[in-house]
Amino acid sequence: MPHKFYMMFKTIILSLIGVCLSIPALGETFDRIAQAEILQGWRNIDGSHTAALRITLKPGWKTYWRAPGDSGIPPRIDWFGSRNFAEAKIEWPTPEVFQQNGMRSIGYTDELILPIQIQPITKNRSIRLKAVLDIGVCREICVPQQLTVKADLPKRGKRDARIAAALADRPLTMVEAGVTNVKCSVSATADGLLLTSIIKMPSMGPKEIAIVEIDNPQIWVGEGEIQRSSGILTAQTELQHVEGLPFLLDRSSLRFTVLGKKSAVDIRGCAN
Missing domain, CATH: 2.60.40.1250 (Thiol:disulfide interchange protein DsbD, N-terminal domain)
Structure with missing residues (x-):
């Protein structure tokens, strides 16, 4: 989601929340x-x-x-x-x-x-x-x-x-989950970077999702889109600076959590 549309969307949502909270007809404290x-x-x-x-x-x-x-x-x-x-x-x-x-x-x-x-x-x-x-x-x-x-x-x-x-009840470690390789590449977009992560790992069960975290609070991280091909999970995620500025990405600081119906895994860092 481009930065300007994301910020506009966030403003609308917060405004709607404020309106909802002010409606007495909700009948709830x-x-x-x-x-x-x-x-x-x-x-x-x-x-x-x-x-x-x-x-x-x-x-x-x-x-x-x-x-x-x-x-x-x-x-x-x-x-x-x-x-x-x-x-x-x-x-x-x-x-x-x-x-x-x-x-x-x-x-x-x-x-x-x-x-x-x-x-x-x-x-x-x-x-x-x-x-x-x-x-x-x-x-x-x-x-x-x-x-x-x-x-x-x-x-x-x-x-x-x-x-x-x-x-x-924590996510598995990389060793426990059988994660054997994590590689990342980045490409420029109109508003930031597109992060592509290729993770060699067993399935965590149906309906897997991948969440990407970065240690810079000024970077907005989009919802990842994933593809599964046997023992390979590929995730693509948009990264944008909240003020639209250029930024550097430290791949070693990236954190991935893969959640599935069966289990979850916590993955730290990735190689080029």
Whole structure:
């Protein structure tokens, strides 16, 4: 989608959302559509701490994965105010794919347990975890929600089956999925670049899709179109700078997630 048409489309969608939210006849309040809490989890042998954010949604509502698709709202998490906290790594469970009004989004329904691997500053001390979540939740319309949670994480804690299940529900690694080769090429378009990725891998099941992520937030990534030929998956994706500027592409920073009805795989980087 050319940049100017994408920005026009996005403006129209946001305007329609604003109109929908202002209509009293909807007969519904948007309080407590989503609620959040911290699952305290456990301390690991290496001194890191495994905890989780638990988001529960009203029936019929969904929230979004880290790459939500063109019709989704990307989540943001701010850890400001946490103590004995050096960094956190989020372990995203395998999401679902939604189709509505001809548009694709990617996320979760009902409940999301989002495991977090936390590195404390001092390993043998408790951790004060505070998170501010800015997320979108959607049904017929999308509503932004800001949720604030905080908890003291114990020095030891205990294993939580809910967190363990969410950790197990991750996409496969390249080795686990049998990905043996990933090659990428780029060609210029009128508005940016066309990325062609050729991935040698087994099928993830019917209705495969490929999501491409790039570490530059100024680059818009289109929905990939894929073709499957036996053990080869070919994906083509448009890349455009949000301000229409030229840009360089670091192929090693690319991340691909292939989702199918059977399984999913997380692929990092590609060769020329």
